Amino acid sequence: MATHTYTTPEAHVAAVQNTNLRINLLSKSRAPWTMSSLGLPNLKAQWGQVGGGTLVEGTTTPGGVLIFVPTQNARVMRMNGRRFDAQTVRLQMPGDELCLSSTDRHGWFALFIPHEIFAKWSGIDTLAAAPASRFIKIPWERAEAFHRIVARLGSIVQQTPNAFDSTTATKTTARKLAESVREALWGGDAATPQPGRHLVPRKQIVRAAMDTLDQRDCDYITVGELATAAGVSERTLRTAFQDYFGVGPVGFLKRRTLNQVRKTLQTADPSATTVTQAATQFGVWELGRFAQDYRQLFGELPSATLRHQL
Numbered sequence: 001m002a003t004h005t006y007t008t009p010e011a012h013v014a015a016v017q018n019t020n021l022r023i024n025l026l027s028k029s030r031a032p033w034t035m036s037s038l039g040l041p042n043l044k045a046q047w048g049q050v051g052g053g054t055l056v057e058g059t060t061t062p063g064g065v066l067i068f069v070p071t072q073n074a075r076v077m078r079m080n081g082r083r084f085d086a087q088t089v090r091l092q093m094p095g096d097e098l099c100l101s102s103t104d105r106h107g108w109f110a111l112f113i114p115h116e117i118f119a120k121w122s123g124i125d126t127l128a129a130a131p132a133s134r135f136i137k138i139p140w141e142r143a144e145a146f147h148r149i150v151a152r153l154g155s156i157v158q159q160t161p162n163a164f165d166s167t168t169a170t171k172t173t174a175r176k177l178a179e180s181v182r183e184a185l186w187g188g189d190a191a192t193p194q195p196g197r198h199l200v201p202r203k204q205i206v207r208a209a210m211d212t213l214d215q216r217d218c219d220y221i222t223v224g225e226l227a228t229a230a231g232v233s234e235r236t237l238r239t240a241f242q243d244y245f246g247v248g249p250v251g252f253l254k255r256r257t258l259n260q261v262r263k264t265l266q267t268a269d270p271s272a273t274t275v276t277q278a279a280t281q282f283g284v285w286e287l288g289r290f291a292q293d294y295r296q297l298f299g300e301l302p303s304a305t306l307r308h309q310l
Contacts, residue, residue, distance in 0.1 A: 002161055007033075009023050009029070012033040012050070016048070020059055024055045027104060035049075036157045038153075038157050047108070050105055055099075060112075061094060065092065065113050068108060069109040070088075073105065074106070077106055078102070080098075086147065089185070142183065156276065164280065168281045169281045173283065175283070200236070202243055209230050209240075212229040213226075222253075261279050261284065264282075273306070
C-alpha cells in the first residue's frame with residue numbers, strides 16, 4: 001500500500017498488477033509517472049498517473065477480471081480502437097486483446113477481481129456466460145458518483161497510506177468498494193434476493209435488521225444486506241425504518257457510522273491514531289463532509305474528540 005514515482009514509462013507499466021504489458025511512448029512526457037496500490041481481501045486496486053501519450057499492449061493474467069476506469073483526461077484514451085469517455089469502463093478478461101493508446105497524459109483506476117468474486121457480484125457465471133471482454137456504458141449519475149468514490153479512496157491511499165494498516169480497515173474498504181462497483185455497473189447489489197409475496201410485520205423487519213447490526217457491530221453493512229437479513233425488499237425496509245425511527249436505513253447507517261467513529265476516537269491514543277485512520281476503519285472516505293456531519297451531530301469536530309476535549 002504505497003505510492004511510487006517512476007522515471008521511465010517501462011518501469012511504470014511494469015508495476016501494473018495482474019498484467020503482462022509492453023509500452024511505447026507516443027508523445028513527450030510532461031508530468032511524473034506515479035502508481036498507487038492498495039491490496040484488499042480478494043481485490044487489488046491501483047491508481048495510475050501517466051505522464052504522456054502511450055501505446056500499451058498485452059494481456060491480463062489468468063484467474064480474474066480487470067475493471068479499467070479512466071479517471072482523468074478520458075477523451076485522449078482509446079482501447080482496442082474505441083474512445084473512452086467519463087461514462088465508459090472496460091471489463092477485461094484474461095487472454096483477450098488489450099491495446100490501450102493515448103495522445104496525452106491521463107489517469108486511470110484498475111481493480112483486479114478473482115473470477116469467483118466477480119461471478120457473485122454480477123450474478124452470472126463469469127467463465128461460462130461472459131467469457132469476452134466488453135465495454136460498459138454507465139448512466140451519468142452512477143458514473144459521476146463512482147468517479148467521486150474512486151477519487152476519494154485514491155486520495156487517502158496517496159496521502160495517508162497507514163490508514164489501511166489494520167485488518168478492520170482493509171476489510172471495510174473491500175466491502176465498500178465492492179458495493180460501489182456493483183452499484184456503478186449493475187445499479188445495485190446483485191446478491192440481494194427478490195422479495196417474496198408474503199407480508200412481513202414491520203416490527204419483525206426492524207428487529208431482524210437491528211439484530212444483524214448488533215451481531216456485526218464493527219462491520220460495514222449495506223442497505224441491501226439489511227434487507228436480505230430481514231427477508232424483504234429495500235423499499236419495504238425503507239418504509240419500516242421511516243415508520244419506526246423517522247429516518248430511512250441510509251440515514252440510519254450514516255449515523256451509526258458517526259457513532260462508531262466517535263467511540264473509537266474517545267478511547268484512542270492521540271499520539272498513535274489519526275482521525276483519518278479511525279474514520280477509514282468504518283468506510284468513511286469523504287473526510288471533509290464527514291467532519292461537518294460529525295460536528296453537526298456531536299457539537300465538536302472529530303479532532304477535538306480525539307484530543308479528549310469532552
